[in-house]
Amino acid sequence: xxxxxxxxxxxxxxxxxxxxxxxxxxxxxxxxxxxxxxxxxxxxxxxxxxxxxxxxxxxxxxxxxxxxxxxxxxxxxxxxxxxxxxxxxxxxxxxxxxxxxxxxxxxxxxxxxxxxxxxxxxxxxxxxxxxxxxxxxxxxxxxxxxxxxxxxxxxxxxxxxxxxxxxxxxxxxxxxxxxxxxxxxxxxxxxxxxxxxxxxxxxxxxxxxxxxxxxxxxxxxxxxxxxxxxxxxxxxxxxxxxxxxxxxxxxxxxxxxxxxxxxxxxxxxxxxxxxxxxxxxxxxxxxxxxxxxxxxxxxxxxx
Numbered sequence: 215x216x217x218x219x220x221x222x223x224x225x226x227x228x229x230x231x232x233x234x235x236x237x238x239x240x241x242x243x244x245x246x247x248x249x250x251x252x253x254x255x256x257x258x259x260x261x262x263x264x265x266x267x268x269x270x271x272x273x274x275x276x277x278x279x280x281x282x283x284x285x286x287x288x289x290x291x292x293x294x295x296x297x298x299x300x301x302x303x304x305x306x307x308x309x310x311x312x313x314x315x316x317x318x319x320x321x322x323x324x325x326x327x328x329x330x331x332x333x334x335x336x337x338x339x340x341x342x343x344x345x346x347x348x349x350x351x352x353x354x355x356x357x358x359x360x361x362x363x364x365x366x367x368x369x370x371x372x373x374x375x376x377x378x379x380x381x382x383x384x385x386x387x388x389x390x391x392x393x394x395x396x397x398x399x400x401x402x403x404x405x406x407x408x409x410x411x412x413x414x415x416x417x418x419x420x421x422x423x424x425x426x427x428x429x430x431x432x433x434x435x436x437x438x439x440x441x442x443x444x445x446x447x448x449x450x451x452x453x454x455x456x457x458x459x460x461x462x463x464x465x466x467x468x469x470x471x472x473x474x475x476x477x478x479x480x481x482x483x484x485x486x487x488x489x490x491x492x493x494x495x496x497x498x499x500x501x502x503x504x505x506x507x508x509x510x511x512x513x514x515x516x517x
Contacts, residue, residue: 223385229429230386230394231378234343235441236433237420238371238398241406242346243338248409249362250350251338260302260332263353268327270352271299276324293348301340304331342441343372363408370401395425 251259260267265279273290280286306329341349347368354361374394378386386394399421406417 221385223387225429226388226391227378227381227384227386228434230374230391230398232429232434232437233395233398233421233424234371234375234378235437237417237424238402239339239343239441241402241409241417242343242368242371243341244413245363245405245409246338246341246346256336256338257332257334260336263349264303264327264330264332266352266357267294267299267302267349268325268330270294270348271296272325278324278326278328293351294345298345298348301345302332302336304333305329306331343368343375347372363405367401367404370397371405374398 265277265283265285268277269275269285269290270292271294272286273292274286274288276284276286308326308329350361350365350368353359355365374397377394402421403414403418406414
């Protein structure tokens with residue numbers, strides 16, 4: 215199995231990010247399916263909560279459902295962006311049968327949710343941690359509806375993900391790694407515990423195994439292929455750097471071997487001559503007058 219890198223701070227970064235996107239997201243997706251959906255299809259859940267989610271993307275625009283439950287506000291800020299909303303819903307163009315109202319500048323002042331449908335093709339694994347937190351916040355927390363577990367645990371995982379996404383040189387210190395790892399492990403196990411004791415124990419075993427094993431290129435590639443989070447581009451970049459470094463080392467190694475093979479006879483003569491000169495020099499040094507020692511820094515000193 216190919217190890218990723220010998221750079222410790224880079225390795226800390228990669229291991230924590232892989233932990234977050236791997237085991238972390240597996241637990242979150244399992245939690246959402248078991249405790250949020252509770253045997254409901256994902257698209258049905260989205261359709262049911264479409265009004266709340268719409269106003270997290272368009273917080274200041276009224277819609278046709280606001281007559282029964284007014285959610286729009288000129289001072290409100292949402293937690294979903296347009297690309298996230300469009301990932302979840304298909305949006306048809308307005309037509310004369312909709313309840314849309316158009317303003318003087320051709321902007322929609324009142325929208326119609328009848329033209330918006332949840333995508334049936336989506337599964338829970340289309341969500342990254344940011345989108346999942348936004349959905350839970352919009353549909354539950356903001357409406358004073360309780361959920362299984364503590365919402366702060368989701369925020370811990372999201373904050374760690376955001377911390378790693380904004381590390382410019384893709385390296386973290388050992389102290390940052392240890393503190394973030396402990397926070398992440400506690401949050402992940404707490405969420406797994408909300409699913410069930412057996413699931414929490416199985417997750418703990420996975421975490422221990424992952425922590426004790428060397429991070430491999432195969433594991434990183436697996437995370438890239440299976441994860442929806444855009445931060446996985448950092449994994450791709452580091453894999454590409456590793457690939458280039460491997461090719462460079464191979465090139466240098468091949469060149470050295472080629473030169474050694476080409477000049478092996480000359481090198482043999484030179485090495486023999488070097489040994490002779492060293493021997494002659496050592497005979498000229500009086501053992502009692504000079505002595506070589508190593509100082510605390512490992513440097514040679516003559517006493």
